[in-house]
Amino acid sequence: MTNLSSTPITASRFYTRWLNADASRAQRVAEVGKLSLNSVIFGELLQNETDAGASLPAAMRRVRNLVIATLIQRDLGGLADLAEVVDTMTTFGDFAVQTHLAAVSTELMAIHGTPTGHESGESQEMIVLGMGKLGGGELNVSSDIDLIFVYAEDGETVATAPEQRTLSNHEFFTRVGKKLIAALSEITEDGFTFRVDMALRPNGASGPLVASFNMVEEYLIVQGREWERYAWVKARALTGKPSDIDALEKIIRPFVYRRYLDYGSIDAIRNMHAQIRAEVTRQEARHPDRSNNVKLGRGGIREIEFLAQVFQLIRGGRDAALRDRSTRNILRTLAEKELFKPEVVEQLLHAYTFLRNLEHRLQYLDDAQTHTLPPNAADQLIVAQMMGYHDVPALLAALEEQRTLVATQFDEIFSDKKNDHAADDRAHAELSAVLTDSDSERVIEAYLLDLSFDHAADAAKRLLATWHSPRLQSLPEASRNKLVALVNASLPLIVKVSEARSTTLGRLLDFLETIARRAAYLALLTEYPHALERVIRMIAASDWAAKYLTRHPLLLDELLDDRTLKAAPDWNAFARDCRQRLDETPGDTERQMDVLREMHHAQLIRLLAQDLLGDLSVERLADHLSELADRLVAATIQTIWKGFPNRHREEPKFSVIAYGKLGGKELGYASDLDVIFLYDDDDQEAPALYAKLAQRFITWMTAHTPAGILFDIDIALRPDGASGLLVSSISSFEKYQTTSAWLWEHQALTRARFCAGDAEIGARFEAIREKVLRQTRDPVELKKEVLEMRKKLHDAHPNRTELFDLKHDTGGMIDIEFMVQFLVLRNAVHHPRLTGDIGNIALLKLCGELGLIDTALSVTVADAYRTFRKLQHNIRLQGAERARVEQERVATEVAAVVALWATLFS
Template sequence: MRRLRNLVIAALIRRDLGGQADLDEVVTTMTAFGDFAVQRVLAAVSADMSAQHGTPIGEDSGEEQELIVLGMGKLGGGELNVSSDIDLIFVYHEDGETRTTSPEQRPMSNHEFFVRTGKKLIAALAEITEDGFTFRVDMALRPNGNSGPLAASFGMVEEYLIVQGREWERYAWVKARALTGKPADIAVLEKIIRPFVYRRYLDYGSIDAIRNMHAQIRAEVTRQETRHPERSHNVKLGRGGIREIEFLAQVFQLIRGGRDAGLRDRSTRKTLHALAERQLLKPETVDELLHAYTFLRNLEHRLQYLDDAQTHTLPANDADRLTVARMMGCDDTAALLAALEEQRNLVARHFDEIFSDRKGDAKDEETKVEAELHVVLSSTDSEESIAHYLGNLGFDEPAEAARRMVSTWRSPRLQTLPEASRNKLVALVNASLPIIAKVADKHAVTLGRLLDFLEAIARRAAYLALLTEYPHALERVIRMIAASNWAAMYLTRHPLLLDELLDDRTLKATPDWTAFGREVRQRLEESPGDTERQMDVLREMHHAQLIRLLAQDLVGDLSVEKLADHLSALADTLVAETIHAIWMTFPNRHRDEPRFAVIAYGKLGGKELGYASDLDVIFLYDDDHPDAPALYARLAQRFITWMTAHTPAGILFDVDIALRPDGASGLLVSTVASFEKYQTTSAWLWEHQALTRARYCAGDADIGSRFETIRENVLRQPRESNTLKREVLAMRAKLREAHPSKSADFDLKHDAGGMIDIEFIVQYMVLRHAAQYPQLTGDIGNIALLKLFGELGLIDAELAVKTGDAYRTFRKMQHQSRLQGIEQARVGIDKVKDEITAVTLLYVQVFA
């Protein structure tokens, strides 16, 4: 093995310096050799141990046990150096004893067996002979470090990680990779490790932890370089070195890996690429970091080529430095040092952008105010002092705001917080007060919403850390909740969305729904068989898109119509991907893609969806397979469950299926043929009215096309004018009786002259005239249809435009009410007098 190692390294040096091998070939080859060496040597020493002591057997399972060797660090990450130690951890599944088969064998406990096996493995790899060594072995990363047992059972590992595992160990265990062992045992071990490394929430506390760890490393490097100036230029641990790039990649893994399995790759390079794909780092930033990483790792290898030593610093003597410079393609040492400085400065700049201590740049006066308020808020008699301070800031109701602050601070929820979290919470409130005074119209109301939000997240230190690390996110939260009570409640229910407020690029970007659909499918496929996780993925991705649209909406970047288009497209995409994901869970599916479609009615059908709208849908299929009816009924039932079930991430959508053929007494799913027959021969007129706002939403496109044909044929049926008018007016009267006016203010939706009157005008006109004018069957929305009626001379063109404008105004006002959390939108009649007049006049003309 030692001779093979020498040959491998000699070949890599020749190929690398000859320009035939790149960094990937070098580190991949060394990793593969490391895996090979560990596996072959372990097999040999295990066979020797079993010959002497028997086979280790688990006391619970009765199954044969094997030593699992975990590769850590660069070996675990698949990026091993040419002259690197290998960091290993030895674990095994169960305790027990060895089972002997001959009197010569001496039984022993599994623990002792694997400890001895591990010692023999280390010796066989690391002892120096006339041929050198295979690998130096470092076991310091095992539980309890060098003072801990050399081999640990799964139970011991789990207890250690839960009770004693420290933040830096999370960073180390990101790289853990099993080099040996049975797949079933490895799967069990990964379930133990994953919750320790990856939190289910976004863990922004990792930033501070890694910042502190990095500061300790840098302090030690500075101390060593001060004592030994000849050891300067540490390309691994120095400022702008390899470790800073690794930290940059891994902080995102620790923050987000619990939510995004695509960020759990052990390779630094692959993780950086994943960060660019997810727009967590700019692509150009990732390109620069990867270029610097390649430069620094190549330089690290050339330093190690000199003497086969695990070194990361430039050699002390000039001759060796010149040799290294030439190996790097530089003319002289000065050129190498200049190139090195350029790359290190670049890395350091990107590192500081992420890890700079944002708390450290507060002005002295602000710090003093925070300290004073901390004392005030901790006092039992503090309202007067707080009110005075808020009055100086310009708060509209300082006394009320002060009472609310003191009440919140004295609440049991906050009083039982750890001191560090309480201090962080007070600092956030103090930082927020000047912002509220600047951006809010109603200061006390906004402060109340903010305190509700902070109370809700107070026990999640990671969220407090996020707002502390990113002051601009705190300001964005305040602006959103000042503008909208609905936004405040939504953020309070889903604080995970704070993460979406960090990056202007994604927050303000125009949605790409095709790309979003691909991302949803990819994320769902990362959790096969885990229904709860897949349901949460759908909800989290829905929430993320919703908060982006909300942010654009609140600053006026989206019209009501454009917002509704986006919300409808978002729902379409999620419906489509949900159907696909559910279908893939059916083991007895008889085809790759279901012959099944979802048809949208109501607001979704008319592409007028709001932030919290229900989905009115029906389900159609076209499949002659004998199992099809039962299978598609199950698909529809599961779809409703996936949409409506309450999970830790909330619900996705409420679903209404009342518009299916025969309503509540009808089948959950219908064949296309039976749907066509029902609509042609049995449907009520109000069902045809509903059909004017129906469209194919998701699923099989051929079924969608057939539905559109059926819809057009039904809407184009000749109808007797008076009968049609009488039935439409009767239905309108029923709706009015169901929603009587109980206020002097105008109900934008239900009152005469409001939105429903406009919708009934449009539905009647389509049903009355589509037989003669087929273009009226287009699903183009009420405003466009009104304009089209005018252009065709079916109604007064000027009045049609005014009514369309009224509908737009009503929708905008309704939307503003919903943003303030008001479900039934009412306004003073004087505000919409002209709009009501236009609608009423057209209503009378159409239904006279």
């Protein structure tokens, strides 16, 4: 958009004055403009000045002016984009701070000795933290720099000469800090290098100039405020020892990034933004000729920064990719993670570039730290032409377009949702008023009756019991108010989505009691009313879902976005994301175990939401749940193995084989995993190492962490059962299956498959499985053993009710599974297709097609199995442990199963 008629000479009074002061400067700008400006070049330019006799502060100022003049020429000439300008200024800011700090520290150590830690006995260095745009790598051409000075450890300087006078480390670094500020910011005949702002340090202007790590930690824990979290997101160490920087990062990170999803950040930033806007409004009212603040005004740069950084504060504790300090990088990451629509991010990045370019051109005029359009028409026209517009109205129109776009996106995130839904409140029953009324139970009961609640009296008692519980009464007032507002908003929603209203209210109150101490969860439901409605719909539809969400309230975040909630799983992307997140915390077993659980829970709640909406068949849901388990098993094995320091190969020759529901890809929400472990490795240490791997795997799966458990594991199907080895070589497994295994173990093989690990072992297992299943068997002996095993199972699960047990009763699911296993073991020798791991329904139909059973009956029994599974699934969703129904409900299906059983076994 550069207008070639707008040159540095005509556009920048700073550039013109600086250039005219020395005839040689034009040539120097031309020469430097051809270089890639970095710390090495800055060092050479600085050396040239000091070699000519300039002091370090004077030389640095001259280099600074040369760098800015070069950027002005390149930018206005269309040779440099925004990225080059801010990257160059940031690099120069780092260089100036590092160079002056080294000089000042050397000077003061010559006078006072070396600052030394009292406990460690190690020399100490001052860490300069760049904040704001310097910390974020996006420094303006005429910006001040926000700094914080810290050091690791208290102590005192150690003198190495008699004339040196020792100081405490604090006093020493305070002197270093003062000299550093003066070296950078004092105005001389050469100008200044950078204005320095220290207001972001602990306790601001009233606090000490420098702080030890202990002081920083205590301040952040005890006094750190929400707006300071926003500021410390940008904190970047410009100097210091790597070990000290790492230690400081461990202090800062828990303050900035919460381990949970912190939706309270929205309200905090909203309040901070309101204060900024109020101050801008006051300034604009006082100086109406200085309006259009492109940084702090509505739709300005700060609103884009807030849009990016609110997601950092909410999610950065769980997702390291969101801890980048650059606004531009974070916006791109938000698009990649689908937290913002990619097209919206592109618009915001375009607006950011436009506003930052305009900000630079405002500053190019006089090298002034300004963010508002100049008051006089002539300067406004110069700025417009620098931006590529012929007149000021055209610039203002483009500016308004960009600001409107930004403001629209900002309001979508930060508008006060609490006030948007005031119409939903029932004026005649404000809970906040009646809950403490002496006659509150009667009033609430009347209100619930008016809403057509069933069992209104019991519901009123429960609501009051929750309100008066010690847990809720001990909450801060703000949290209690939010809780009351949420209940008040929920009652009409319960009426809207549920017939069993009192039951749904009870589940909701269980959930709210659980999350009440986490203000962030209350904030999320307050900020996103559609998430509250989705919670209510989910818990109304399923008691199991209600309990699952209550155990794992972290999953509230998954209910916000329809795109991710309703999207079909991308299992390859899931595996990559899982691998990336596990790799972010190498060696941190507890965190890695929680990562696996969090990713499992998140995917499970998405599938559950689709299931409750009727978007998934029982078979399709089971496929997804089985695939999810496979991916998590694979990630767990790989992560554990990488943590073994004594592993003898990069990838283990080890596999997990799935049996039962996982093997048959019929997994349910709460199913355990039936697995065995196989290896194929001749190394002498292999048996012990793979046994250790299997033991760790079971621990990682079953251990209770703050995020719950992953899966229960059943390893009873391994060779020789409970008395057998935990892991088996593939050769010993083959020998066992072909010479020693019981028939019921061959029955189990019909629903077994490779799950995760070494694919070659998986292929060998499949070959062994097919070989075993295709053995020639005595049909009479086979029938006898199958019937004996079925009787044992039946006797072990007696049903003393009038209801039909879908799984265990005669004519139920176990009968169907046994018939399929019998058909496979009896006929696979002649029909290899029967060894396919295609599930009971498909195998039944295949047996019909092959003429092994009546075709029509095979279809009827397959449909019966599907019906039983769906009924079982729905009953389990309501929280029942046993899936039982009225006999009449499944009489037709049971009759078909009994008929097929009779044809096979009578």
